[in-house]
Amino acid sequence: MPSARLRSQILLFALPVLPACGTTTYRLPIQVEPPTAHVYINGKKVGQGDRFVHQVDFSQAERVCIQAAAKGYEPRMVVLTRDELKAQIDSVGDIRWTLIQERQ
Amino acid sequence: MNSPTRSVRSVLLAACAFATACSGVPTRTFQIDAIDVEDQPVPCIVVVDGDWAQAAERGQVVNIDGKRPLAVTVAFPRPEANIIVAAVPVDAAGKPEKLPKSREESRALTEFLSDYRDVRLTDPDRTLFILRRK
Numbered sequence: 001m002p003s004a005r006l007r008s009q010i011l012l013f014a015l016p017v018l019p020a021c022g023t024t025t026y027r028l029p030i031q032v033e034p035p036t037a038h039v040y041i042n043g044k045k046v047g048q049g050d051r052f053v054h055q056v057d058f059s060q061a062e063r064v065c066i067q068a069a070a071k072g073y074e075p076r077m078v079v080l081t082r083d084e085l086k087a088q089i090d091s092v093g094d095i096r097w098t099l100i101q102e103r104q
Numbered sequence: 105m106n107s108p109t110r111s112v113r114s115v116l117l118a119a120c121a122f123a124t125a126c127s128g129v130p131t132r133t134f135q136i137d138a139i140d141v142e143d144q145p146v147p148c149i150v151v152v153d154g155d156w157a158q159a160a161e162r163g164q165v166v167n168i169d170g171k172r173p174l175a176v177t178v179a180f181p182r183p184e185a186n187i188i189v190a191a192v193p194v195d196a197a198g199k200p201e202k203l204p205k206s207r208e209e210s211r212a213l214t215e216f217l218s219d220y221r222d223v224r225l226t227d228p229d230r231t232l233f234i235l236r237r238k
Contacts, residue, residue, distance in 0.1 A: 038143050040232055040234075042228035042229075042230055043135070043137060043173075043228065043229075043230030043231055043232035044230060044232075045143070060228065060229070061226060061227055061228040061229075062224070062226040062227070063224065063226070063227055063228070064228070065227075065228060065231070065232075067232060067234055069139075069141040069142075069143070069234045070141060071141055071142045072141075073141065074141075074236060075141055075234040075236060077234070079221075079227075102236070102237075
């Protein structure tokens with residue numbers, strides 16, 4: 001049986017870790033070129049191309065759908081699981097897209 | 105007093121009801137919307153797992169008669185279901201002129217390319233399709 005002091009030390013280290021393990025929201029910076037592009041997350045318009053931050057919530061769904069579209073450009077879409085989004089944030093830090101112009 | 109036959113029949117009936125309930129295919133209702141790249145609504149037929157006839161029969165059209173988004177219940181006998189959204193030609197009053205029976209027909213009748221996606225039971229409720237002009 002660990003001593004009271006050891007138990008309190010374990011608790012002290014565990015407390016900051018626990019919320020990170022159980023989190024269902026992620027802070028996702030997004031930037032899309034052109035700046036006029038509309039950005040949609042899970043089917044809802046959340047902003048325009050200029051850099052902004054969106055809280056992605058996984059409490060209601062296991063995947064997130066990120067889409068962007070602008071006049072004269074091909075729309076773009078990605079569907080990510082929580083682990084895939086976390087890996088994207090850890091490795092790159094954000095979602096940064098440049099939409100491709102439509103062929104005339 | 106119940107006869108043995110009647111008791112066996114009751115047990116069998118209960119077992120059948122239990123088996124039916126347990127083997128039910130899970131379903132999920134998605135809110136489907138379709139827009140163009142300029143964020144404008146596009147009238148579309150919504151087809152689940154390639155069943156164009158059923159989509160027409162059920163009137164699964166979005167952005168027609170104020171149906172936006174369109175609630176579509178999808179069965180999941182497999183982990184993923186396929187949803188196709190294809191533009192529908194409409195008259196001046198916004199009524200469908202014809203419901204296309206394929207992606208090719210939709211492309212021929214309208215100025216849009218159809219779109220498709222595989223969805224899962226645990227995906228977000230709202231599913232947006234952004235259609236490109238051909």
